[in-house]
Amino acid sequence: MDEKDLKLNETEFLNEDICVAEYLVYKKPETLIDIDLHYCPGCGHGVVHRLLMEVIEEMNIVDKVIGVAPVGCSVFAYNYMDIDMQEAAHGRATAVATGIKRVLPDKLVFTYQGDGDLAAIGTAETIHACNRGENFLIVFINNAVYGMTSGQMAPTTLPGMVTTTTPFGRDTSITGFPLKISELVAQLPGVCYVTRTSVHTAGNVRRTKKAIQKAFEYQMQNKGTCLIEVLSNCPSNWKMTPLESNKFIEEEMIPFYPLGDIKVPKEEK
Amino acid sequence: MAKVKGDIIVDIEKCKGCELCVVACPQGAIALSDNINKKGYHYMIKIKDNCTGCENCALVCPDAVITVYRKSGKKKEKIATISNVQNNMTMEVN
Numbered sequence: 001m002d003e004k005d006l007k008l009n010e011t012e013f014l015n016e017d018i019c020v021a022e023y024l025v026y027k028k029p030e031t032l033i034d035i036d037l038h039y040c041p042g043c044g045h046g047v048v049h050r051l052l053m054e055v056i057e058e059m060n061i062v063d064k065v066i067g068v069a070p071v072g073c074s075v076f077a078y079n080y081m082d083i084d085m086q087e088a089a090h091g092r093a094t095a096v097a098t099g100i101k102r103v104l105p106d107k108l109v110f111t112y113q114g115d116g117d118l119a120a121i122g123t124a125e126t127i128h129a130c131n132r133g134e135n136f137l138i139v140f141i142n143n144a145v146y147g148m149t150s151g152q153m154a155p156t157t158l159p160g161m162v163t164t165t166t167p168f169g170r171d172t173s174i175t176g177f178p179l180k181i182s183e184l185v186a187q188l189p190g191v192c193y194v195t196r197t198s199v200h201t202a203g204n205v206r207r208t209k210k211a212i213q214k215a216f217e218y219q220m221q222n223k224g225t226c227l228i229e230v231l232s233n234c235p236s237n238w239k240m241t242p243l244e245s246n247k248f249i250e251e252e253m254i255p256f257y258p259l260g261d262i263k264v265p266k267e268e269k
Numbered sequence: 270m271a272k273v274k275g276d277i278i279v280d281i282e283k284c285k286g287c288e289l290c291v292v293a294c295p296q297g298a299i300a301l302s303d304n305i306n307k308k309g310y311h312y313m314i315k316i317k318d319n320c321t322g323c324e325n326c327a328l329v330c331p332d333a334v335i336t337v338y339r340k341s342g343k344k345k346e347k348i349a350t351i352s353n354v355q356n357n358m359t360m361e362v363n
């Protein structure tokens with residue numbers, strides 16, 4: 001049978017003796033609401049949403065967690081995550097999270113923000129929340145562009161990268177250099193954990209999940225601000241297929257934004 | 270037929286045909302169908318019976334459409350009866 005025939009006989013392989021509850025090893029978390037995500041095919045936002053919900057479910061903290069959604073493509077994050085959530089004005093998620101965490105210190109708080117949100121319009125809020133050592137987790141989705149508004153240059157755009165506002169490639173003599181927010185806030189004493197991960201391969205997805213787990217544990221121990229930068233793709237605005245966009249992450253993003261821990265709590269060093 | 274250890278169930282109507290799972294599968298067990306779903310995307314299907322249940326496809330899927338099963342190597346007493354199997358199937362496939 002050639003591949004074509006196989007494709008037509010799509011149900012042929014359902015192994016009824018394997019697809020039973022006893023052998024279940026992976027299923028979508030319940031807290032990820034079962035509706036279609038509005039994200040473009042292949043977009044990393046969906047993976048990070050799912051990982052957050054997986055960790056929150058596995059750590060059994062569904063009732064303790066409060067998320068803060070940003071403005072950007074993930075503005076509707078609260079529609080997908082079946083937990084307490086608050087929407088913030090563009091860039092202000094860490095300010096809103098500060099308020100929530102200070103009034104409800106027993107809750108576990110996280111913000112979910114894009115690079116335009118966190119590193120452009122919200123830079124002041126981000127840096128000052130980190131400098132105050134606010135005890136919450138910042139999940140920072142770096143896709144190097146303003147995705148939602150059709151792919152304008154962000155502070156994180158790579159040198160030479162073509163965007164709608166840098167049609168000839170980002171010229172650093174005019175627009176300055178990419179802002180490495182993670183390295184920047186890692187200097188601040190109030191920040192306890194900074195790491196950079198990606199979700200473009202299965203191994204990196206696993207590492208990102210570990211990082212989210214650790215960050216919530218540190219928050220339970222009141223260790224200070226945690227920031228996880230996740231390198232993500234934006235196939236639509238990068239004008240690439242999802243596969244090409246993941247290749248771009250591997251070949252262009254990671255050399256500039258190296259993966260790994262940037263700061264870990266002292267006793268772990 | 271190869272000795273089967275794993276299997277997946279795909280919610281084809283939610284699949285967006287991004288193909289990320291296809292390249293993530295170390296077994297080459299999956300591909301995009303020639304058919305399309307209601308949204309107009311070529312959805313993911315199994316093309317070989319050699320899945321090991323490694324979960325890679327499910328981990329990289331942005332739309333959380335894949336459920337993975339794996340039979341562990343250790344000998345397990347057979348628990349599933351036919352009716353059990355069918356109950357589980359109707360629960361998983363919607």
Ligand SMILES: Cc1ncc(C[n+]2csc(CCOP(=O)(O)OP(=O)(O)O)c2C)c(N)n1
Pocket residue numbers: 071072073074090113114115116117118121141143145146147148149154
């Ligand atoms: C105060 C304000 N200024 C500007 C905008 C327009 N705006 C909406 S989303 C966005 C950028 C989003 O980019 P990013 O945070 O990187 O998220 P992505 O879509 O890439 O995930 C901008 C500038 C706005 N909604 N509100």
Ligand code: SF4
Pocket residue numbers: 038039040043044045073143147148233234235236237
């Ligand atoms: S525009 Fe980019 S970031 Fe936004 S959903 Fe589409 S691929 Fe994702």
Ligand code: SF4
Pocket residue numbers: 275276277293294295296297298299319320321322323324325326327337
């Ligand atoms: S579980 Fe692993 S082997 Fe099975 S289809 Fe998915 S990636 Fe391939």
Ligand code: SF4
Pocket residue numbers: 042279283284285286287288289290291312313329330331332333334335
């Ligand atoms: S990764 Fe998910 S959405 Fe993309 S093709 Fe595979 S099953 Fe479909």
Ligand SMILES: [Mg+2]
Pocket residue numbers: 072114115116141142143144145146147154
């Ligand atoms: Mg962005």
